[in-house]
Amino acid sequence: MTTSQVVLAGASKHYGQHRALDRVDLELHAGECVALAGHNGAGKSTLIKLVLGLIRPTHGRVQLLGHDAASRQAARLRHDIGYLPETVALHPAMTGAETLDFYARLKRQPLARNAALLERVGIADAAHRRVGGYSKGMRQRLALAQALLGRPRILLLDEPTTGLDPASRLMFYDLVRELRDAGATVLVSTHALAEIAGHVDRVIVMTHGHKIADGTLTQLRQAIGVPLRIVLTLAQPVPADALPQPWQQIGPARFERACAETSKVEAIRGLGAIDLPIADIDIHIPGLDEIYAHLLERKAP
Amino acid sequence: MNAVLTITGKEIRDGLRNRWVLATALLLAGLALSLGLLGSSPTGAVKVDPLTVTVVSLSSLSIFLVPLIAMLLAYDAIVGEIDRGTLALLLSYPVSRWQVIVGKFIGHLAILALATTAGYGFAGLALQWLHGGADAAAWRPFALLIAASVLLGASFLAMGYLISTLVRERATAAGIAIAVWLFFVVIYDMALLGLLAADQGRTVTPAVLDTLLLLNPSDIYRLMNLTGFENISMYAGMAGVGSQASLGLATLAVAQLLWIAIPFLLAAACFQRKSL
Numbered sequence: 001m002t003t004s005q006v007v008l009a010g011a012s013k014h015y016g017q018h019r020a021l022d023r024v025d026l027e028l029h030a031g032e033c034v035a036l037a038g039h040n041g042a043g044k045s046t047l048i049k050l051v052l053g054l055i056r057p058t059h060g061r062v063q064l065l066g067h068d069a070a071s072r073q074a075a076r077l078r079h080d081i082g083y084l085p086e087t088v089a090l091h092p093a094m095t096g097a098e099t100l101d102f103y104a105r106l107k108r109q110p111l112a113r114n115a116a117l118l119e120r121v122g123i124a125d126a127a128h129r130r131v132g133g134y135s136k137g138m139r140q141r142l143a144l145a146q147a148l149l150g151r152p153r154i155l156l157l158d159e160p161t162t163g164l165d166p167a168s169r170l171m172f173y174d175l176v177r178e179l180r181d182a183g184a185t186v187l188v189s190t191h192a193l194a195e196i197a198g199h200v201d202r203v204i205v206m207t208h209g210h211k212i213a214d215g216t217l218t219q220l221r222q223a224i225g226v227p228l229r230i231v232l233t234l235a236q237p238v239p240a241d242a243l244p245q246p247w248q249q250i251g252p253a254r255f256e257r258a259c260a261e262t263s264k265v266e267a268i269r270g271l272g273a274i275d276l277p278i279a280d281i282d283i284h285i286p287g288l289d290e291i292y293a294h295l296l297e298r299k300a301p
Numbered sequence: 302m303n304a305v306l307t308i309t310g311k312e313i314r315d316g317l318r319n320r321w322v323l324a325t326a327l328l329l330a331g332l333a334l335s336l337g338l339l340g341s342s343p344t345g346a347v348k349v350d351p352l353t354v355t356v357v358s359l360s361s362l363s364i365f366l367v368p369l370i371a372m373l374l375a376y377d378a379i380v381g382e383i384d385r386g387t388l389a390l391l392l393s394y395p396v397s398r399w400q401v402i403v404g405k406f407i408g409h410l411a412i413l414a415l416a417t418t419a420g421y422g423f424a425g426l427a428l429q430w431l432h433g434g435a436d437a438a439a440w441r442p443f444a445l446l447i448a449a450s451v452l453l454g455a456s457f458l459a460m461g462y463l464i465s466t467l468v469r470e471r472a473t474a475a476g477i478a479i480a481v482w483l484f485f486v487v488i489y490d491m492a493l494l495g496l497l498a499a500d501q502g503r504t505v506t507p508a509v510l511d512t513l514l515l516l517n518p519s520d521i522y523r524l525m526n527l528t529g530f531e532n533i534s535m536y537a538g539m540a541g542v543g544s545q546a547s548l549g550l551a552t553l554a555v556a557q558l559l560w561i562a563i564p565f566l567l568a569a570a571c572f573q574r575k576s577l
Contacts, residue, residue, distance in 0.1 A: 052393050054577045076395060083393035089385035091311075093318035105307045106394040146390075156393075 003030045005154050005185040006051055010060035012209075013046050020046040022209040023060065028187060030153070033180045035196050036189040037292060038206035044189040045086055047206070048156050051187075052083060064154070079107060082152035086159045086189075088143050092132030096123055096142050099131060103146040114145075121145045122171060136163040144172065148179075155179060155186045161195065173199045193288035203288065205295055213295050218261070221286060226294050227258035229284040230267060235277035242276065253279070304396040305404040312408020313415075322416045325370055329420030332366070333359055337428040355428060356442045359421070360449075360526035364519050367417065367450045368457040368482050374409045375461025376478040379572060380471050389577055402569050406462060413454040421447050442526070449525040452557045456518040457482070459564035466571045489517045511548055518560040525553045 006028040013021040021043045028034055036044050049055045050062045053070040065080065067073040090099050100114045118124045121141040123134075131139060140163045147155060155176075161169050176199065180186050190196050197203075203220060205213040213220055232243075237252035247255045259267040271281065286294075316322050337355040379402070382388035391401055425443050461478055468474045493513060497505060505513075514520040 049389065049577065052389070054389055054392055056576075075397060078393060078395040081393060083390060085386045085390050087386045088390055089387060091315060093315065098314075102307065102311050103394065106304055106391075106396055108303070108395075 007063040011057045012059040014058040031183045032201045033186040034202045035200040042206040043209040080153040082147035082155045084147040084157045097127040109150045157188045197288040222261045226286040231282040233280040235279045304400045308404025309408040316412035325416035326420040330424045333424030367454045371454040371457035372461045372478040375458045376474040379465040414451045453522040456560035463564045463568040466568045515556045
């Protein structure tokens with residue numbers, strides 16, 4: 001299960017003085033969906049271009065399915081790769097179906113399957129209309145359809161959900177899950193962190209060309225120690241000293257306490273010892289956005 | 302090879318869709334027709350075939366127009382695709398860079414050839430129909446004009462591709478393309494004339510002149526059209542040059558093919574190394 005589909009070992013990419021990517025190590029395995037998080041300019045697109053072999057690393061190595069990503073062997077493996085660029089201007093005078101046919105021919109895929117693919121991304125009705133008349137969301141769906149041609153083993157999606165409405169986003173994450181369950185490796189670069197959190201197995205955080213975190217959400221939470229918050233609502237107002245430390249009153253009948261990820265279970269057990277009528281309990285788990293903000297804060301001197 | 306054809310097919314379809322071919326063909330046909338019709342009045346007395354006169358006027362016009370059209374097609378070919386993000390996407394497919402550049406070039410060349418042949422061909426047929434009785438011999442220089450125009454266009458396409466591969470900005474590519482066009486089409490000949498006048502034949506021997514003419518694709522084109530056939534060169538007033546010039550049609554054609562191959566191979570080599 002843990003076959004490395006993509007490996008970066010000490011990979012750097014410098015443009016003159018600018019270090020777009022600096023000594024990054026990472027591995028992507030078959031059947032996992034990984035979020036690549038970071039600000040604009042953090043090095044996300046550079047990393048994807050390195051994996052695609054569009055650029056060569058200044059130092060270190062980048063391997064794709066066991067071959068140097070910029071080598072001829074890797075170029076032959078591109079049948080197995082789906083790529084959705086951050087911005088792509090598909091030809092406005094071609095129809096959606098024609099656009100997909102063109103890319104299917106390049107991938108030597110039977111054109112007969114294209115109709116089903118257009119159906120899957122929800123633009124079958126517009127297949128024979130010109131791309132120039134598509135909405136931004138429809139163009140993004142068409143771009144996604146080309147990335148899915150031929151059931152790729154590796155999917156590299158650069159900001160895939162920009163311009164998509166909430167329903168389209170759900171469709172998109174459904175598709176990603178389906179592919180991942182079929183054994184594909186999916187890398188999704190994004191800054192829509194809150195949105196992606198529930199859909200990925202692992203998160204890699206980048207800033208200024210460095211990788212600053214890599215792990216599951218729980219691992220990141222534990223490593224960083226961003227506290228959870230437990231909010232307790234009582235049935236009736238009580239005085240501030242009704243509950244002991246570390247509880248703090250935040251309203252007439254509301255108390256709050258912070259607790260580390262590691263002592264979460266213990267804290268919840270402690271709730272049983274409270275001898276007051278409890279109306280409600282809320283546990284606020286820090287989201288990806290908070291973890292990300294925390295990581296960047298910690299990184300800054 | 303399959304990928305090359307796919308890319309070529311897409312370029313041709315794009316050209317047809319966005320009316321490039323139609324607009325260019327109409328422009329060339331319109332110019333050829335008006336030159337043919339205007340040029341027919343003085344030929345009445347001397348009984349020169351209108352098609353022959355048209356070749357002379359058209360070649361002087363094509364020398365400006367065809368390279369300009371080629372440059373407009375080519376300057377955007379690589380840098381524009383990088384800009385739009387389509388090149389990175391294309392190269393994420395199992396196609397090599399040489400397949401991309403060869404496919405696009407053949408596609409653009411086909412567009413240019415189609416527009417030129419359709420435009421001039423239509424005008425030629427119309428002229429013959431209007432005046433009637435043009436002999437088959439008059440068609441040969443006309444066919445040569447079309448072929449030479451396509452070759453001229455191809456050389457400027459190749460130069461345009463080289464420019465498009467070397468620069469990072471579309472605007473820069475456009476500027477350089479216009480400058481190159483201006484240099485070969487206008488400045489080079491003016492400078493050459495100036496040199497000939499100043500030199501008075503002391504150092505610029507006919508052999509040197511031949512070489513200097515071969516160093517400019519538009520001069521090769523001129524020579525191909527005007528000296529390729531005896532009766533054409535007579536009406537063009539180039540009989541003197543034509544009889545002195547030792548350059549045969551074959552030499553001119555080879556030189557023009559080199560003007561296509563060398564810039565194109567340089568463009569392909571640069572593209573191979575280009576960081577996206």
